[in-house]
Amino acid sequence: MSLPGFALGSRRGAGPREARKLQPARSRVEPLPPILALEGEPDPSLRRVIEELAERLGASICSFEGLRTLADDPDLGAVVAVVLTRPRCPMDLQKTVRDARSLLGDLPLAVLAPRPLSNSFAGVMPLDPAFVAPPLTVERLLFALEPDRAARD
DSSP, X not given: OOHHHHHTTOOTTOOHXXXXXXXXXXXXXXXXXXXXXXXXXXXXXXXXXXXXXXXHHTOEEEEESOHHHHHTOTTGGGEEEEEEOSOOOHHHXXXXXXXXXXXXXXXXXXXXXXXXXXXXXXGSOOOOTTEEOSSOOHHHHHHHHOHHHHHHO
């Protein structure tokens, strides 16, 4: 018997029925559980809030390094929400949300935002439901991710 014949599961004199018996069973690919995608590694107090959020969403937490990495991930379909935790200046927040929405589509998004740095126009927090300013709570994150659901709860 040749090596290619062996790899295909055929034997000399074996009919199609015997050859089928020798082929390995196809493994079923199980769908991934819901995933809460988390940018970076937040401090422990923030991590506890995010773990509670994941529990409320029925999702597991998966960290990622950058939006492009997440957008290119083949398991993006299992992601139910995205939380961006890296520190950003108030001027970069709107660009971050625009970039995230263009890369990730309609995925629910929450961006941890600092308090406004000043009363000037440049330091005023932009009004977008994706922005969550301190103090960070699960309810605030839920509102940012799912405003309709948070209103019903």
